[in-house]
Amino acid sequence: MTRSFLARNPSVLIFIACLALFTLAVTLMSEAGGSGAISTSFVKTLGKTLCLCLVALAMDLVWGYTGILSLGHMAFFGLGGYMIGMWLMYARTETIVTASMSNAAIPPTDQEIVDAIGTQIFGVVGGSEFPPVWAFADSLWMQLALVVLVPGLLALVFGWLAFRSRVTGVYLSILTQAMTLALALYLFQNDSGLRGNNGLSGLQNIPGLTGMPQSVLSLWFFWASAFALGAGYLLCAWVVSGKFGSVIRGIRDDEARVRFLGYSVEGYKLFVFTLTAVIAGIAGALYYPQAGIINPAEIAPIASIYLAVWVAIGGRGRLYGAVIGAAFVSLLSTWFTGGQVPSVPLGFYTVDWVDWWQVLLGLSFVLVTLFAPQGIGGLFDLVTGRRPPDRHGADLGPDKGSFREREAEQ
């Protein structure tokens, strides 16, 4: 037990090294950093993908390691985005309004400026008053704190209610999905105070950095995302190694036994649930300034399902699997839905991938679940030679105990 954390988890070092290399390569190839082989928009896509990888990490921690299939983590992701988006939108509108008002003969009062900002922001939903949720929108530091606090508190309250009444398994999944749906429906209303289905827009313009070209800005965000992913990976790896990690894996494999051993299962679950919600919130706060717009559709339950799909395809129960899955599927999805994939003429019908990508994704997801429960990450076991003993049965998958197989169930 004297070996250091990194020595016990060589995969962390390998991952960080790969991430650093990737970041360096993208920096050198970007328009701002040198050759310009990668367009600014693609740098943004890569930066967004890194954020998705981060939220996939959180999902893997809560599902792959603790066995809670949460269908609500994209809601936390979206909430983080909304929190940072409020400041971005407020501050940017403030600069625009101040600039336009400074031409007036009489300098505006503070109240006049706030009123004008309100009219600018809420004009689309027929209002001009700032709702109470915008109370701290003028302060970057408060909103940054809210990025962490709002998803964290929501997860804490929801998790406490759910775990306390011993809602587990699929019931918990459905309940988290209901929470996501409720949140999305609430945000869709115009009087929710967050501009209804218009959402928040213009987030790619960072106030105070108006002179900065988007090519440089995108690179900065890419670095920030890469750093966040690296830090998140370290944190998650640290959480799952050691005693805490053993306990949560125990909860995943047999909750009742862990409880009988005297552990406070609810406490562990609640901690993991809240921690991952916070990570998801941070990932969202980095994602949406790169995406430029956030609206309630981003929070819809389907987004969280896709998150589960990424983690499952990448391979849950291992952190690098989640990252690989998120990166692979989301980039592939961008490629397919971007219309860059040549259509396949079948003579009687032309397969247009923009239309058929989802069908392909859905079916390949079914195939992965059926035939490769380890996901893409399972391929690494072939390389390292770490394969489970062949017991001639079907693997039950990580949530039923890594070393149990079908015989155990019957």
Place this chain on the structure above:
Amino acid sequence: MTKYLLAALAACMLCVGMAAAQDSPIQTLLQENRELIEKSSRRTIGPAIDALRDSGLPAAETVLEKWRDKDLWQRESDGLFFFAEKIDRDTLQLIDIATGDPLGEVPDDDMDQLKPNSGVRGMIAAALVQFQLQSPERRKRIAALNSIQRDPEPEHLDALRAAVEDEPDATIRTREERLLRLLTISYGASEETRIEAIRSFSGDTGVDVRAALNPLLATSRQAAEGDIPEGENVARKLRPGQEDFTKEDAYSLLVSKDLAPARISRADKRAALEANIADGQVGGVPVEHLNTEAARERAYASLAEAGTVPPTATEAEFEAALDAHVFYDRYAELSEAVTDAARGTLTSITTRVGLSQALDLSLDALSLASIYFLAAIGLAITFGVMGVINMAHGEFIMMGAYTGYVVQQLVPDYTISIIIALPLAFAVTFAAGVAMERLVIRWLYSRPLETLLATFGISIALQQLAKNIFGTQARPLTSPDWLDGALVLSDVVSISYIRIAIFVLALVFLAIFLFIMRRTRLGLELRAVTQNPRMAASMGINPDRINMLAFGLGSGIAGIAGVAIGLYAKVTSELGQDYIVQSFMTVVVGGVGNIWGTLLGATMIGFLQKGIEWLNPSNTLAAQTYMIIFIIIFIQFRPRGIIALKGRAAGD
């Protein structure tokens, strides 16, 4: 000779006609009122019209009609009245007003057309109503009643009263009596009769009663110096600063009544300051310091002192003006007894309407509940009994709805197509369910979370497939004619037949479910397999086959639900998605594994959603949000649903 004779005879006839024209009682009557008719002013014409109406002459109605339609002409030379029709530009065909006989063609130089203005025409029309009400034709009488109801006039009151007495038709008579009472509310001669009429409507939920009573209680906002003047029918006194009457409202009321000088708004003040900038200063205050309200007040005050801008009321004057006046809402109706009676009656009506609305809401909630129940009953088998999470259940509902749509494209008769579509939808989704069970779900029976994910994959694929085949726009699934329309119980309570049909369908499926589970071999074997598959297998039951059939059955019912849901909602590829979370909620809230629980769950969710919608009618999104939050909290207290299985059946 004969020719002359004939001519003489014709001339003679004409003379007789002329004489008749001059002598007929109607002509005499018109001549008596000639001056009024010629003047044709709304203020003075009344007696002339009344005289015609009350004359009892058979020709009076025609004269009034022609007069209204501008077909009544007057001969300038002797002032006699005729009907006339234009033959061409300068020639008129004269017609006798008493007999309707043609009197020959005359040039129009001597003739003067009577052109009553719209006010006079309205009065004539009101007078005509009396004739229409007493017309022998039933249709005309009903039309007259309709027109009175559309826009009632005080003049109609007498006409109606006269008509009620000798109305032979009972239904029309009832209507006339009701209308008479309604008119009495607004135009009754004395306070007592009006109050009596108002009281007679107590508890009547008709829209027309409320339409008649509400104007009586219309108020206008007033302000007066000192005390409220005598003789005002005050609805309530207002205190400035209370909830719905701010001090600003009060002051602007005073301004609008010229009881106080106007205050200058912030925007105007700003504009005035802007207009008076001199040497970078306004009234001695440097422009760059004008970024606070206080500095602007100061600058404006000094400008006002200098006389360059009109003075504005200061805060103290503002308060003083408010203190010096009383504010109140005043009824337009002057009699307090009438407004009291109207308020009392309206309250009783509101109570009745409220009860009816509660009934209507319950019916709505019941039909929503039956829709949820229909959507969830398939799940009650696959999820409730077998424990399989099928997230593609919603897509089976969608497949059923699209099956109905395709059938309607092929079979144009809506009734037949529905009859074909129901079993066909069952067959299609049964096959899809069996295929899914065989290919995917049976490998995952011990891994519920993965079943959830795999069926999600299928759900995504099926949705996109539907989009590719049918497009993204909504497809109509038209219901047959006999399902159109609604069962109207009263002005407030009504329920469409299609909802009744869905309700009946839900009950039928409840019966079918109970029958299959309790009375058939399949149900017995299914219960055995879900309780203990190995024991069941050793009893000679084939668990694979039973699971397959049960899953197919659950999916098939989803297909039929799809047809029913498609009939009242548009069919889109997202149809199933809209119901899937609610359906699972229904099953979970009700209690897994118990059909009565599902029924209770659906009822609870249906009533809850309608109840929340009633509290906040403008916002169905909010209703869904609050409902889901409520369910999340509900599950805290009853994690196993309303009806929880106990003992061995509970599993785990």
